[in-house]
Amino acid sequence: MIFxxxxxxxxxxxxxxNSEVAGSDVDLKISSxxxxxxxxxxxxxRKSGxxxxxxxxxxMRQRLNPPIGLATATTTAGEMLNNGLG
Known part of the structure; x- marks a missing residue:
């Protein structure tokens, strides 16, 4: 699949x-x-049900070429969908 x-x-x-995290207690900058x-x-x-x-x-590191060292993120489906991008 190509995006x-x-x-x-x-x-x-x-x-x-970045607008979603602007008012939070943590000083974060979200990259592109x-x-x-x-x-x-x-x-x-959302589409997986x-x-x-x-x-x-x-x-995502196995999918990238060349592979890069990313940490694995874990959450629940509900938490991911009920919160914004930030």
Whole structure:
């Protein structure tokens, strides 16, 4: 599967994610890469029909060429869908 995001769409995703974390207690800056991954992960979960309590993992490093060292993120499907990109 090939995904294509325009630079405008990536900028919009990044801006949305950063606006969501702007008022939080943690001083975070969401990168373009993080925003796109969050968007893709949420989209996949939404279409998968997982129960809200079901645990899901995001580990994209095997899919990238060349592979990069990313940490695996774990959450529930409900938590991922009930929160924003940030």
């Amino acid at each position: 294509r995001f325009t630079s405008r769409h990536i900028s919009e995703l990044k801006a949305k994610a 890469f993080q925003a796109v991954l969050a968007h893709m992960w949420r989209s996949i979960i 997982l129960n809200p309590e079901e645990v899901t993992h995001c580990n």
